[in-house]
Amino acid sequence: MNATRKAVVGVDTAKSVFQVYTVEQATGEVINKPIKRAQFVQWFANRPPCLIGMEACGGSQHWARKLQELGHEVKLMSGKMVKAFVGGNKNDAADARAIYMAAQQPEVKAVAIKTEAQQAVLAMHRIRQQLVKMRTAQMNALRGLLAEYGEVFGTGRKAFDAGIKAALGRLAERLPMPLIETLRDQWNELARLDARIARIESSLLTWMREDRAAKAIFAIPGVGLLTATAVVAAMGDAKAFRSGREFAAWLGLIPGQTGSGGKVRLLGMSKRGDTYLRTLLIHGARAVLRRPKALSPWLQQLSQRRPLNVVIAALANKMARTIWAVLAHDRAYDKDHVSMRPDTAVAR
Template structure:
């Protein structure tokens, strides 16, 4: 599954490079495309028609081949995503963490494949730290100072979690009192990273304790038993 993610990531990178290359070449000849893939697909046929009146056919044909190559990349990316969806249907752990707001197909499959045995981490914070979603710490004499987010660990999974958290914060569809409180006190990007950290901890809790996702669930530290007389 991780290999599928890596291959998909590379194909997406190739597709982005191809789109940017096409945009740059068309701009050099006076054809400026609007932002977005849909705008490019809608505007490029008419742009080719206009350019064909003043540019050599060999150049127009080459540009058209490059544009048609995007469909091939779309097909390859779609095939990989279909295999991921098939795995999601069969894997109970992937389906369980997919219930978390902001955790989609890519995040769920990557997290389960990457974490392996969740009990290898002692806590959700350890898992979040392995992804690079906790702040660095410094200090001495019992005084601890928190610095910026470490950004250590797995960059790919951290990126997926941050993107998922950003979509939740922007959508405002999920009424989470904790999220509302921190949103009122902190800047947008700080809220996004804090939610990504919480998502990582929730993923660990579901996988380590083998329990379904419960919205609004609050974990309670067990009360230590009294010493025997």
């Protein structure tokens, strides 16, 4: 049995030099050595198919696809899970050995390996997120500068745009013109950032219209363009999760817990996983609750007995489970669908 078992290799990736750890099955020899980037793929090309463990970090998706093309099985793992197997001082050799050990543990969950198309969509989301932060910082900086001269504005972008033109006109009578022109350029930069963000959203919309999975979950209340495209690209294969609850846990939308001696105490949301996806689902749930007449009986009852933020988190959790169900079972969203346990469905 041991002769037919796949060899396991732990790889600690880096920018230029990778550390590789494995135990030769035939001789028991321990190999723990550095390999330069240029020779990395070639080293695995000369080996029979094996299980390769790597931390899910920068560049790991690229190398996972390259190694899969050679016929190897790749298991990407969270760095937090691998850390538990590091003994003694932390260095490249110890990290590679920890990855080797973690890759063999069935309870260490694997991170989905994404296609280049999925990574491209996520990259567009990251760039858009960065542009939104830049736009917010730009507007806040202008507010602060103008407040130094007695010009303040209402909350929000609309109130800011409505008042800044008149404010710059008033300040032009008192301040040097170079400063006024600089402030006006900074204000115009907001419009340029708006245009760049709009172009990215247009590209995401085009991709969503061509992707069957994204279109399917777009029909779920609270799931918009950003949520639909980001979830499909980040999730990979929905069947990698055993249930909707596991997917919600991966997003950090279930309660954390602590306990000992058989006594378990539930905490607030664990907030593990992808912060960006969790934020999108929370905002989507908040948008649903702004239409009280369209709420389901479950939401109406929950809203009457629980605080608003608890209701929002509960709805985001349910949205995540619904997304998983639609994608894992490859079916259209049905608001009247009633889920049943498999044994119950067979009995009926």
